[in-house]
Each structure stands twice: as C-alpha cells, then as structure tokens.
Amino acid sequence: MSGTFVGMPAFPKAAHEAVHNSTLRGNLRHATHTIRAKRANAVAEVSDWAALREAGKQIKDHTLRHLDRYLVQLEESVTAAGGTVHWAADAEEANRIVTRLVKETGESEVVKVKSMATQEIGLNEALEEEGIRAYETDLAELIVQLGKDRPSHILVPAIHRNRGEIRDIFAREMSEWGRPAPDGLTDTPAELAEAARLHLREKFLRAKVGVSGANFMVAETGTMVVVESEGNGRMCLTLPETLISVVGIEKTVPTWQDLEVFLQTLPRSSTAERMNPYTSMWTGTTNSETADGPQTFHLVLLDNGRTDTLADEVGRQALRCIRCSACLNVCPVYERAGGHAYGSVYPGPIGAILSPQLRGTDSEIDSSLPYASSLCGACYEVCPVAIDIPEVLVHLRERVVEGGQVTREGNKVVLKPAKGHVAERAAMRAARWAFARPGVLRTGQRLASRTRRLHPRSLPGPGKAWSDSRALPALPSEPFRDWWQRTRGGSGKDGGK
C-alpha cells in the first residue's frame, strides 16, 4: 500500500494521541453520529433491506468463487469495446503501468476521481517521482492533498478536519497548486465549496488525462461504474481524452442486473442518500461503434494481495466490501482512535480486516489491527454485504498468535506465531489447564478470597492498563461454589445467608 504508511506504530500507540486530542474527538464524534443517524433512517425506509443485503452478499460470493472466469469475460468485453486491459500483480507493477501510459500521452498532469485503489498503491507519489502531477478533484481529497495530510475515512477523507481548519488550508495552499483562494474567504460551507469549485474548474478544462477507480465493473459488457456526489467524477470521466482506471479485481459483477442491488444499498449505506447524485457508466471508447467512453481507455486490473486473500476461507469475505464506510461510521473504536491510527488508506473495521490480509501480519501495525476492536458487532450489523467483521478479526488474531498456513503471492507458506505474545500464550495455556480442572480453579479462588485484604488498589505491569482508568472489583469473601456447597442454594444448613 501507500508508502506514506510505512513504519506506522502499533494501533494502541497510534490511537493514544487521537484519544487525547479533544478537537479531533469532537470533529469525529459530531460527524460519525450525524451520518449514523441518517443512515439508519435511509435504511429503515426500505422494506426489503434484509433481502437486498443477502442478495448483495450472494452476488459477491458467487462472483468471487468464479472470479477467474468473470475476469476473462471482463477483459474480452472491454477489449471488444475498444479499451485496453492491463494486469497488475502488485502496487509497483500498477504504478509502473499507469506512469508509462501517462508518459505515452506526452502529458505531465492528470485529474483524478476519488479512488481507493490508487491510494492503496500510492499512485500520486509514484507519478510525482516521474514528474507527473496528479490533482485530486473530490472536495475532501482536495483538502487532504492541499493540507499534505493523510485520508482518515474512506468516503470523507477529511472527516478529521473542521470548517475552520479547511478555510486555513485553502487560504494557505491553493495558490501553490493553481488558482488561489478568494480574498477574505470565510468558513461558511457555501464559500468553501465555491473556492474549491473555482480552483478545480481550471484543472478540469485543461487536463488531457483522467485517472479513476471504479465501484463496479460489469463483466458481460465491460462497463465501468462510478458513483459519486459532487460531479467532479463526471467531469474527470468525460472531459479528458485519455482515461486510465485502476480497479481491484474484486469489483467485478457478472451482469447489469446485479447493479440493481448495489445501486440501492451503496448510497443509503454510505451517504444516507436514496440515490447518489451522479452515476457514471462507460463502456470502452468512443472509437468503437457500440461504445461511449473517452477516446482512449485503459483498465488496470489490480491484484495486490487480493488473490491471496481469496484463498482464505474465513478472511475472503472481506473482498465483498463495496467501500460504503458504514462500518466506520458506527464503530466506537474508530470514533475515538480516528482514521490515521489504522495506518492504511482503509481505516476502521474494514481496514482492520483488510490491511492485515492484503499486506500480511508482519509489521507492528498490521499485527495489532486485528485487536483494534471490542468485537461489539455494530459493523457487522450495518454492513450492506453482511461481512462478519468480528469473525474475521478473531480469525486474524488466531493467525497472529498461532501462525499457520496462509497464501502469499500465490504460494502456500506457514507463518510462525508473532513475537510479543509469549506471556499471553503462556497465560492462556495456564488458564486452560486450570479451567479443565475444577479443583484447581477452586483452590485459586479460595486463596484469592483468603488474601483479599492484601490486594492492591492498582496493579503493576500489564494490569496497570486496567487500573489506571478503572477501579478493581472487590473480591468476595467466598466464591459462589463454596456458598453453594455449604448451602445447596439456600436449602442447605445455614439457609443461604
């Protein structure tokens, strides 16, 4: 994934700062709670929501099971419609392909539609190195780009910024990139939007090359689908002569009819809209008789860990994700830790299960992500394709502590258990041993009860993490089982006192 995230500390360390940053906490709390309530209303309006959710899950599962076949069909359809298909095994290859394609046009700048796949591979940075400037045109992406910041949300990448901060970024940075912000810019939404509109318009009208992702790729016709709210996508997809789309292979759907499901569930889940304002679809190039796209169209199909993820029976459900971000908006951990703590362009619950699969669990951040959840299940409840995120989190925890077989670059490899879990593993084994022997448990309980006056009010070592913010429970004078044995539940000798 993007080079900007290399060397991220483990999640708890990264979250520590965010938790204690009251501006950030306030921004996130306000934003997530607002969209949370709106989504709930938008979903409640649809009487067959449960059926749509199940249909979305099944369409995706079916497609993933036969992905080999549908990808070949997709390539044939795109080619027949005048487009060119490129296959990229990883980020580096995808970046190389896109850079070469842009260079071949002789251009040194591109306009971009918001795309998770190009962020995942760090395309902007790769283009920059080759002297090509990529302009983000989605409002929130623009804020992130101008602020030399990192995205913290899938849909609203600048969710961590408030209006005042955005005003300052515009006033300070716009002139660096093109048309400066108007004098006396205030932080009213209308003025901020107008400043962005003027700044971007210049880029749209000039650009010869557009770069996008896609929300869906229809295999039967080779049609690309982008859904968005601002119209910047429509501009990027229609004005430039050359369009390069970088799309993860899991975005394939077999037929147009399948879109019927997702075009209902995606907008309601992401922006709480009944329908998103702009749905752009194009098939190949204008040169072909049947098609309606740009003059030149390139599709770069991105793997980057997806085939490996597909090989995992439990983990593969993460590939059903349609990037609606509903799981982020309901997540109590995301709300407090913020998006940056996840060390990836995919933050929140989906990031916690996707990054350790796409990137592996070797780094500090990736091996800590499966634990960045209280397993409360709110994400699973709202997910429009029913990804059981808690199930995958627990599965990945198992991978971290036990190791085991995984697929890496198409090869089966056996992972060793991660370091740093030695004491925990020993404690878990000891607990299992004691719990398998009721007598041992009882001896321990009695010993604790008898020495209870000696117990400290706060704990040293790992227990400090508990007692710093929470008082310890007082130990009872006897465990329940002793009382039960004495009294048989109140019917025994001392009447249950």
Next chain:
Amino acid sequence: MRVALFLTCVNDTLYPDTGRAVVKLLTRLGVEVDFPMAQTCCGQAHYNTGYRHEAEPLARHFSDVFGEYEAIVTPSGSCGAMVRELYPRMGERARAEGRGNTLAATLAPVIPKTYELTEFLVDVLGVTDVGAYYPHHVTYHPTCHGLRGLGLADRPRRLLQAVKGLELAELPGADECCGFGGTFALKNSDVSAAMGADKVRNAESTGAEVLCAADNSCLMHIGGTMARLSTGMRPVHIAEILASTEEEPAR
C-alpha cells in the same frame, strides 16, 4: 423443570451475589436449580483473543458437564453468545481443518438449550412480571453480545418495567459498546477507557442511581470507571434486581 445454572468463571469468582440472586429468583418461580460443581469456563476469552485451539478443551468440558440437563441458564449475555453462536463455528472450523465431525457432534447437544437469564424468563417460563420489588431509579445498558449476538431485544426492559417501585430511565446511546471487550480493555486501554467514560457520562445524564446490565464483565468495566470518576452511581446485575422482593429487598 430442572435446570443447570452456568454461572461463568467471572461470576463464580468475583460476583457470587449474582449467582445467589439467580438461584433465589428461579427458585421463587418454581424452577429447580442445580449448580454442577465441575463447571469452569466456556472458553470465550481464549476464543476471542485468538486461542481457538485452547478454547476447544474448555468447550468439550462444558458439554460434558451440562449435556444432561434440560436447560442451561446463564446470567451472562457474552458467555451465552459464546455457546450459542461460537460453539457451532468451532465445530465448523475443526471440520474445515480436516478433524472430522467429532467436535461439532460433542458440542451440538448444549447449543440449543443454553439460555441467557432474561431469555429463559421471557421465552421459556413465559413471565415478564417476576414479582420483584426494587424502589430505585435505574437505567439499563444492553450489552453488545446480548443485543447483537443473542438478539435479546426488549426482553430485559420488559422485565425491568414490571418491577414494582422501579423507575426506568432511557440511557442515551444505549446500543453503543461500553468499551470492555475482554482483552481489548487491556490491549487498547486508552480507547477502552474513553468508551467507558462516555458510557458513564451518558448514564449520569439520566439522573439514575443504578446502571443495570445483564453481564457482569461489562459492569466490572463500567463500575470501575464510575468509581474512578467518582459518580456516585453503582452497577447492578439485572438478576439482583429481579431477585429483590419487598420481604428481602436488595440494596
């Protein structure tokens, strides 16, 4: 009806009052309660921390201990969810690992007859008014595994509404997690504590003196936070409220 009380290792060790309350309540409702002395732990903490294979012997032990009973009642939403939701998955995973059907078959008998306490009262015994008396101002926190795992829905609230003298206050943001999450509370203690503090602030805003839930693990975290924030509120398990009567009132 003869049922087994699965108290859970946490309650047995730290919250015997909850166990006594369940026994008192069920006995009052004409249920014969047994506490199989060989019981220990359902394996939830092991499973959820990634030690599924360490949890397997505990699940098998659970099945040995409780397999013979007509019904198994537990005053813990999360341990109830462990048996009902995750035991089937453990069986499936063992099968997927090529270890055959043995684990699934061993665990199968206990899965459908394990009930969380409020579920057992409302669905099996068919009561919502259990004849309780508790003259206090109470707010109810539906714990995540009870709410989303077991789907307890409004059962606990219906039971509380029927308690004489009890004034029930709506908890703002009730369905948000309290931040306990087992080992999450230690591994991500900053976020966990922030979630706990928000939960406690919401509870305080109701003006209630008692925060009630159907799971002592969450109450241990919420109560510990209340004590550190010196709120004057106290955590009470729902069983203790439902067991309380005019003759023998709980505090």
